[in-house]
């Protein structure tokens with residue numbers, strides 16, 4: 001991994017990180033453009049979705065924020081989590097401010113999608129967009145099926161506007177939800193420890209499933225990075241689009 005810090009160092013260090021220079025990026029993935037998202041572009045909730053949504057009565061009183069998507073709206077890679085973690089609930093920026101967020105940001109840095117340190121509160125992302133199945137956090141439970149259904153139009157809207165090539169579902173809940181619409185497989189047939197760091201061909205997208213961040217080991221994170229570098233960046237993954245009219 002070159003001179004980048006090891007993941008176990010990343011997750012145990014305090015939130016004082018130097019920003020990496022361009023030359024420190026380990027892998028430069030192919031992308032639609034080489035442009036870096038700049039500070040004057042809106043990367044947080046770029047589609048102006050409702051930040052005061054009250055459609056789920058069981059969530060509106062216990063959340064701090066509605067956390068809509070964040071990142072490069074021209075991205076080829078879309079990361080989908082089940083619901084915001086405690087850090088994102090405070091910061092309004094997906095996958096920031098807690099250990100799970102730092103783990104994902106470390107992975108994105110290793111893949112060349114982030115130029116920021118894993119603990120940066122406003123990651124500098126390119127060719128990746130981060131979002132959720134449900135945008136409000138309940139501190140004591142996972143989202144219900146009804147909440148996932150109620151929130152689905154937001155994710156659907158982002159998917160249509162970004163039109164990514166590759167979706168990275170984090171956790172079994174997300175994989176099953178996306179599999180219903182975007183693969184030919186039985187959603188109940190997925191076993192995420194087995195599917196982690198593999199490629200599932202779907203209708204219009206490829207899925208690269210990832211284990212829940214709070215259940216990942218450092219070896220899991222490194223295996224995911226290796227899979228993407230070796231089997232996705234090394235071929236023309238854009239040909240997926242040719243199989244579906246969108």
Ligand code: SF4
Nearest residue numbers: 053055056135136151
């Ligand atoms: S989870 Fe989604 S639909 Fe439910 S209140 Fe939050 S933003 Fe609205």
